[in-house]
Amino acid sequence: MADQSVNGDVVDKTESDVPLDRLGRPLGDLRISVTDRCNLRCRYCMPEAEYTWLPRADLLTFKEIDVLVDVFVSLGVDKIRLTGGEPLLRRDLPDLVEVLAQKSAVRDLAMTTNGVLLVKHAQALANAGLRRVTVSLDTLRPERFKTLAQRDHHQEVLDGIAEVSALGFVGTKIDTVVMRGTNDDELGNLIEFGRSVPAEVRFIEYMDVGGASGWNSDLVVSKAEMLRSLTDRYGAIEPLVRTAAPASRFRLPDGATFGIVSSTTEPFCSSCNRSRLTADGMWYRCLYALRGTNLREPLRSNASREELRSLVAGTWRARADQGAVIRSRKKDRGALASAEELKADPHLEMHTRGG
Structure with a gap:
């Protein structure tokens, strides 16, 4: 396989370098949160008025992110997604995109955004080499958007989606968190909107993670329910071959x-x-994980390339996480963390670790 450079050193990546965890899963997609800040307050993610933010001094610099990406790439990662919080709140983000877009081994570089700032930044992101985005959009109704997001930016999101289409972005996706009694009557309309953009809509079952401290199972619209509803509208629906994608x-x-x-x-x-990978360098192997691995500390202590690679590879090989499966077996299932627990440990927040 192609050589990769880490901290200026050349790494000859072979198939044997790709670590497998205890269930035989390879180290694959890496989602990098560049900030824990967000300009929306969505009910299922950031419903509180105040939050405990990561110390700014702890946030990884773009150079530090670049170094860690090279470490992960040398171990088999070829898909990178920039997330947040809202990633477009990170100053000079196109500079990071330009660096990552030049890595030939990264075959897919994408970004997840709430879309509020897309019109302002889409051209610079395109110039830097970004070609694919996923935009969160939970409703086509402005009044519902304002209730869900606790902010009045619905039109900005729609304008942002139109902008990336005009600039030639490909593979655009729209993420919709489906909640019973909130937006579960818009599934077909969202598909039709996606068809017109164009973008593929992905409906996400309401999850009991991070800031979803008010989660309860009654609000979950299951995959089976969604398919029944869409079959009633469109007729027979054909399942496509499943991949490692979520x-x-x-x-x-x-x-x-x-x-x-x-x-x-x-x-x-x-x-x-x-x-x-969080904005302050904590690495999580599962969305439901309560603990992560601090990569910032060894990086800033001048750990060598091989020390960083060994840490990442060894930690991945020890992975046995099946957080969603374990949670699904709980009889008394409620929110993963309370509001008080989230304030005490902001790394439990989904806007910190990237969803």
């Missing part, structure tokens, strides 16, 4: 496709190859 994908009779992420009712832990 979404199960489906095709409508007219050829349009959509996805469903069913982490709550039908966990896919057995094929999950994703891990998450």
Whole structure:
């Protein structure tokens, strides 16, 4: 396989360098949170008025992110997704995109955003080499958006989606968290909107993670329910071949496709190859993990390339996480953490570790 450079050193990556965890899952997608800040306060993620933010001195610099990406790439990672919080709140983000876009071994570089600032930054991101985004959009109704996000930025999100289409971005996706009694009557309309953009819509079951401190199972609209509703509207729906991606994908009779992420009712832990790096360098191997590995500390203590690679590879090989499966077996299942626990440990927040 192609050589990679880490801290200026050349790494000859072979198949044997790709670590497998205890369930045989390879180290694959890496999601990098560049900030824990967000400009929305969505009910299922950041419903509180005040938060404990990461110390700014702890945030990784772009150079530090670059070094860690090279470490992960040398161990098999070839898909990078920039997340937050809201990643477009990180100053000079196109500079990081430009660095990452030049890595030939990164075959897929993408960003997840709430879309509020896309119009302002889309051109600079395109110039830097970004070609794919996922935009969170939970409703097509402005009044619902304001209730859900506790901010009035619905039109900015729609404008942002239109902007990336005009600039030639490809593979655009729209993420929709589906909540019973809130937006579960918009599934078909969202698919039609996605068709017009164009973008593929991915419906996400409401998950009991991070800031979803008000989560309860009654609000979850299952994958099975979504499919029944969409079948009533469109007719027979064809399942597509499942990959390591989080979404199960489906095709409508007219050829349009959509996805469903069913982490709550039908966990896919057995094929999950994703891990998450927070803005301050904590590495999590599972969305439900209560503890992560501090990579910032050894990086800033001048750990060698081989020491960083050994730490990452060894930690991944010890991984046995199946957080969604374990949570699905709980009889008294409630929110993963209370509001008080989240304030005491902001790393439990999804806006900190990236969803």
